[in-house]
Amino acid sequence: MLFHVRMDVHLPADLDPEMRADIVAREKAYSQELQRSGKWPHIWRIVGEYSNFSVFDVESGDELHDILSGLPLFPYMDIKVTPLAKHPSKI
Structure with missing residues (x-):
């Protein structure tokens, strides 16, 4: 199963x-x-945020x-998880 996850980090000052x-x-x-094992295949920094x-x-x-x-x-962290499914228009 694929999941899109947004993680926002809020470390105390x-x-x-x-x-x-x-x-x-x-x-x-x-x-x-986790990335090496294939469980976490993609990670992107959100520009200007600790996210x-x-x-x-x-x-x-x-x-x-x-x-x-x-x-x-x-x-x-504040975490938002979205389950993903294959799109019918994907080639």
């Missing part, structure tokens, strides 16, 4: 810089592992929920 660096490094490693548009290719909504809730930045 007073977050300890070392904690911030650690969370961001763990987020990068986790996301790259991204992503496409996930997973077995179910439950799997996607597990992946998203495992993101180190998850507690600081």
Whole structure:
């Protein structure tokens, strides 16, 4: 199943810089592992925002929920998920 996901990150301004660096490094490693596995085939930064548009290719909504809730930045994110289906006009 394909899902379009928008993730908006809202880190607290007073977050300890070392904690911030650690969370961001763990987020990068986790996301790259998912990209290598094919579960996260597309990720695009939204210009001017600490946000991204992503496409996930997973077995179910439950799997996607597990992946998203495992993101180190998850507690600081607003996430919008849209299930995708094949378009009848696609060639």
